[in-house]
Amino acid sequence: MARKISMKQAINEALDQEMARDPSVICMGEDIVGGAGGEGERDAWGGVLGVTKGLYAKHGDRLMDTPLSESAYIGAAIGAAACGMRPVAELMFIDFMGVCFDQIFNQAAKFKYMFGGKAETPVVIRAMVGAGFRAAAQHSQMLTPLFTHIPGIKVVCPSTPYDTKGLLIQAIRDNDPVIFCEHKNLYGFEGEVPEASYAIPFGEANVVRDGRDATVVAYGLMVHRALEAAASLAKEGIEIEIVDLRTLSPIDMDTVLDSVTKTGRLVCVDEANPRCSIAADVSAQVAMRAFGALKAGIEMVTPPHVPVPFSPPLEDLYIPSAAQVAAAVRKTLKGGRH
Amino acid sequence: MAGNPFPLSKAELLKAYRTMRTIREFEERLHVDFGRGDIPGFVHLYAGEEAAAAGIMIHLGDGDRIASTHRGHGHCIAKGVDVGEMMLEIYGKKGGSCNGKGGSMHIADLSKGMMGANGILGAGAPLVCGAALAAKYRKKGEVAISFVGDGASNQGTFLESLNLAAVWNLPAIFVVENNGYAESTSRDYGVAVDSYVDRAAGFGLPGITVDGTDFFAVYEAAGEIIRRAREGGGPSLLECKMVRFHGHFEGDAQTYRGPGELDDIRANHDCLKKFAAQVTAAGVISADELAPIDREALAVVEDAVARAKAAPLPTVADLTTDVYVSY
Ligand SMILES: Cc1ncc(C[n+]2csc(CCOP(=O)(O)OP(=O)(O)O)c2C)c(N)n1
Ligand SMILES: [Mg+2]
Numbered sequence: 001m002a003r004k005i006s007m008k009q010a011i012n013e014a015l016d017q018e019m020a021r022d023p024s025v026i027c028m029g030e031d032i033v034g035g036a037g038g039e040g041e042r043d044a045w046g047g048v049l050g051v052t053k054g055l056y057a058k059h060g061d062r063l064m065d066t067p068l069s070e071s072a073y074i075g076a077a078i079g080a081a082a083c084g085m086r087p088v089a090e091l092m093f094i095d096f097m098g099v100c101f102d103q104i105f106n107q108a109a110k111f112k113y114m115f116g117g118k119a120e121t122p123v124v125i126r127a128m129v130g131a132g133f134r135a136a137a138q139h140s141q142m143l144t145p146l147f148t149h150i151p152g153i154k155v156v157c158p159s160t161p162y163d164t165k166g167l168l169i170q171a172i173r174d175n176d177p178v179i180f181c182e183h184k185n186l187y188g189f190e191g192e193v194p195e196a197s198y199a200i201p202f203g204e205a206n207v208v209r210d211g212r213d214a215t216v217v218a219y220g221l222m223v224h225r226a227l228e229a230a231a232s233l234a235k236e237g238i239e240i241e242i243v244d245l246r247t248l249s250p251i252d253m254d255t256v257l258d259s260v261t262k263t264g265r266l267v268c269v270d271e272a273n274p275r276c277s278i279a280a281d282v283s284a285q286v287a288m289r290a291f292g293a294l295k296a297g298i299e300m301v302t303p304p305h306v307p308v309p310f311s312p313p314l315e316d317l318y319i320p321s322a323a324q325v326a327a328a329v330r331k332t333l334k335g336g337r338h
Numbered sequence: 339m340a341g342n343p344f345p346l347s348k349a350e351l352l353k354a355y356r357t358m359r360t361i362r363e364f365e366e367r368l369h370v371d372f373g374r375g376d377i378p379g380f381v382h383l384y385a386g387e388e389a390a391a392a393g394i395m396i397h398l399g400d401g402d403r404i405a406s407t408h409r410g411h412g413h414c415i416a417k418g419v420d421v422g423e424m425m426l427e428i429y430g431k432k433g434g435s436c437n438g439k440g441g442s443m444h445i446a447d448l449s450k451g452m453m454g455a456n457g458i459l460g461a462g463a464p465l466v467c468g469a470a471l472a473a474k475y476r477k478k479g480e481v482a483i484s485f486v487g488d489g490a491s492n493q494g495t496f497l498e499s500l501n502l503a504a505v506w507n508l509p510a511i512f513v514v515e516n517n518g519y520a521e522s523t524s525r526d527y528g529v530a531v532d533s534y535v536d537r538a539a540g541f542g543l544p545g546i547t548v549d550g551t552d553f554f555a556v557y558e559a560a561g562e563i564i565r566r567a568r569e570g571g572g573p574s575l576l577e578c579k580m581v582r583f584h585g586h587f588e589g590d591a592q593t594y595r596g597p598g599e600l601d602d603i604r605a606n607h608d609c610l611k612k613f614a615a616q617v618t619a620a621g622v623i624s625a626d627e628l629a630p631i632d633r634e635a636l637a638v639v640e641d642a643v644a645r646a647k648a649a650p651l652p653t654v655a656d657l658t659t660d661v662y663v664s665y
Contacts, residue, residue: 030521037527039596044522067492067528068459068520096458099493134378134430136441138457275664306661310441311430312378313651 002194008051008187010161011126014168015052015088017197019059022086025172027052028064028073029090029126036065048092049128049187070096074125075103078177081123082111086172093139094127094181097146108177109152120175124168128184129157130221130271131308131319140308140315142220142272147179148248149276154202155248157181159223161191163246166200173199183220203250207259211239214265214329217256217282219245221319222269228322233329240267240329248278256282257290264295265332269325274302296335299328342622344554345561346396351617354396354553355628358388358610359635361412364421365584367639368411368428372588376647378430381442384412386551386583389609390515391416393556394483394576397564403451403469403482405462407515408443409582410455413485419447425642431649438652439660460486460493463512467499470508470573479568481509489520489528491537500541503573510573511563512543515550517582522594538575550578551609554616581607 005013019025033056034045046053056063066073070091077089091097097104104125111119131140147155154176158164164182171178208223209230218226223244230240241259245251260266266286270279279300286298301320309315344351365385371377384391387409395416398404406413414424419435427434428442435445446454453469456462462484469482486496491514503510514534518525531537538545546563548555556578563574581603585592592600617623 031523034522035524035594036522037524038519038522038594039599041593044594048521065523065527068489069492069494071494099458099460099495133380134441135380136444136457137439138443139380304658305663306658309439309652309657310379310436310444311438311652311656313430313653314438314657317654317657 002192004190005161005193006188006190007161007164007182008049010165010193011051011168011182012053012055013193014165014172016055016058018169018172019055019062021197024084025086025088026062026064026080027055027088027090028066028077030066030068030092032090033063033065047090049184051187052090070100071103074100075107077123077125078103078108078121081108081121081177082119086122088124088126088172091125091127094129094143095138095141097127097143104153104177105150109150112176113152121177122175124171124178124180126180126182129181130183130185131315132185132221134310134312134315136310137307144181144248145272145277145281148278148281152177153249154178155181156202156246157183157220157248158246159186159220159244161189161193163200163206165193166198167202167246169197170199170202174202181220185221200246202247203252204246205252205255206244206246207241207255208244209240209242211241211263213238213240213263214267214332215241215243215256215259215263216267216269216325216329217243217245218269219248219278220271222271225320225322226269226325229325229329232322233326238329238333245278253285253289256286260286260290261293264293266294267299267301267325267328267332269301269320271303271320273305274300275305277302296332299332301325301328343620344617344622345558348622350396351623352627352631354392355613355617356631356635357392357395357416358553358613359631360421360638361385361388361391361415362610363635363639364411364415367643369584369588371643377428379441379443381428381588382409382586383582383584383588384409386581386603386607386609387515387517388412389553389613390513390550390556390578390580393553394513394560396557397561398451398481398483400449400451401478401480403453403466403473403480405453405466405469405482405484406455407459407462407485407487407490408455408457409487410445411442414445414447414452414455417452418450419445419452421638422642422645425646426649429646429649430651431646432652432656433649437656439656459490460495462486463496463499464502466510467502467506467508470503470510471506473509481511481564481567483511483513485513485515487520488514488516488518488525489523491534492528497541500538500543500573500575504542507570507572509567509570511567512573512575514575514577515580516577517580519582519586519594521586534575534577543573543575545575545577547577547579550580551607551612553609553613
């Protein structure tokens with residue numbers, strides 16, 4: 001039965017169900033339980049924003065708090081994965097990836113290929129992404145393109161509670177390392193989610209809105225900005241089609257290409273910085289593979305190529321808005337090849 | 339009146355008290371303003387830990403560098419960063435220490451030798467090795483100090499830096515601010531050794547542990563290791579055992595604390611109360627001489643808040659300055 005739950009609850013439920021189903025699933029991270037070694041409440045935090053709260057009561061020591069040593073514990077999760085466990089390691093903010101990046105891109109990402117196919121590394125690394133929390137330059141980045149660039153890693157960034165549950169379950173069952181990106185501004189976002197366990201396959205984009213006039217490709221929070229833009233454009237008689245990529249690696253270019261072939265126009269929306277972004281990658285792929293279908297130049301909507309600023313008005317200007325998406329759609333509709 | 343038994347003049351003692359009191363008022367005010375929803379973002383308060391910042395920074399000049407942590411307000415104030423600019427920054431206003439771009443977690447003032455609060459645990463330690471290396475080249479006897487929490491003392495960056503500083507014999511000092519917790523996790527869960535002195539020894543550094551709520555204990559220990567570093571004697575580690583008065587960050591319910599723990603901390607381990615008791619008991623400074631400092635510190639903070647609230651916000655033009663943007 002489906003009921004309305006938040007993205008945060010969807011993550012908690014996916015972890016709970018997978019831990020119950022498979023004894024090789026363990027969770028680790030900083031304060032994912034909380035209160036370790038102290039005299040107060042155990043499970044005091046359940047993660048910095050309470051996402052894993054309550055799991056300790058059900059699964060006990062299969063959830064492990066860690067010292068503040070990301071290289072060591074993220075690396076340990078990877079090593080355990082290579083030895084038959086299915087660890088889900090939480091890295092809190094994706095920005096902290098800088099501390100332990102070697103373990104991810106030289107170790108986890110490489111094992112399978114470099115060892116001639118003899119290794120599996122079924123590790124999931126969960127981390128919060130995105131701006132809007134007034135958390136400044138070191139706690140607000142997307143960094144999704146950084147991981148997408150590296151062969152051997154899968155990258156997921158869901159936009160709804162339904163997708164979050166299904167994709168996290170898939171991530172845990174998947175035999176490759178997965179970076180699971182949770183947009184911190186979507187944690188409270190609610191949607192219909194079935195109670196029963198289900199997996200959503202990777203590499204399947206979701207057409208969240210049908211439209212004839214232009215294709216808007218987005219992921220994460222930007223899907224919601226695109227939906228807002230669609231509502232205002234519809235009043236002007238413009239119908240956009242919105243493709244939610246859901247997984248960035250693997251990426252479902254077929255769905256994107258089909259849509260662009262239909263609409264002839266493409267706007268790529270990305271909350272990551274523009275250089276070498278997902279938006280730039282999708283734009284390049286479409287230009288290479290569907291140039292003939294394009295009736296106008298491709299548009300990209302991204303933040304400026306600057307770090308995330310702290311001050312609220314600056315941060316609000318930084319994050320791509322629905323108005324910017326709508327403007328880009330209007331621009332591509334005006335532009336045309338003759 | 340009896341002679342002054344302290345290693346500082348009366349004027350210096352009053353200055354130290356003013357520093358600690360200013361930090362306390364600053365933090366307690368932020369606690370209230372954050373609760374009201376006036377302050378955006380993450381705010382980590384230094385209240386309760388003032389004696390460490392004051393007892394160490396009193397030995398330093400602008401040419402000495404420090405690298406701070408996410409809990410950086412006290413380090414900033416003690417290092418001489420302008421309180422008004424700090425408040426503007428925390429409120430995200432134009433004219434703030436970082437022009438509103440950094441916020442509480444990134445206040446910096448290089449002109450005061452303050453290399454920044456930091457959102458990344460352990461990140462300051464390697465930077466301090468660099469600052470110490472530069473100081474060694476300049477040969478002016480300057481030192482560099484890295485602050486790190488008990489939790490962040492488990493970062494590879496911190497541990498690598500201990501070794502690097504020892505190997506290069508740098509004028510670097512590593513201050514572990516041990517407030518018993520890393521977020522909600524107790525120090526004893528996260529750190530395997532009982533003593534940071536043992537850990538320092540493992541890296542070939544002298545280490546010392548002091549009661550970080552006792553200004554004079556910090557002052558004396560810091561004075562000695564800073565002097566040694568200035569004279570080419572190399573790096574040291576200083577552990578300050580301390581308490582934090584508030585949650586890890588504002589909004590933390592602190593259910594991980596034991597029953598009565600916070601009351602005990604505030605009643606029996608308040609570094610400001612201790613300092614006042616010590617100097618008045620010795621007859622060096624009277625309560626009447628401290629009271630105006632309390633009032634002045636409060637006034638400075640209130641003025642800073644009023645100005646921060648009235649100040650203009652940054653505008654779109656500020657979004658793309660201070661960085662190379664190629665498109
Ligand atoms: C590399 C990195 N990992 C994790 C965090 C999240 N974080 C911020 S403060 C903190 C606890 C720090 O504890 P401690 O070092 O003892 O300093 P305290 O907060 O007690 O002053 C954590 C886990 C971070 N900012 N950077
Ligand atoms: Mg601590």
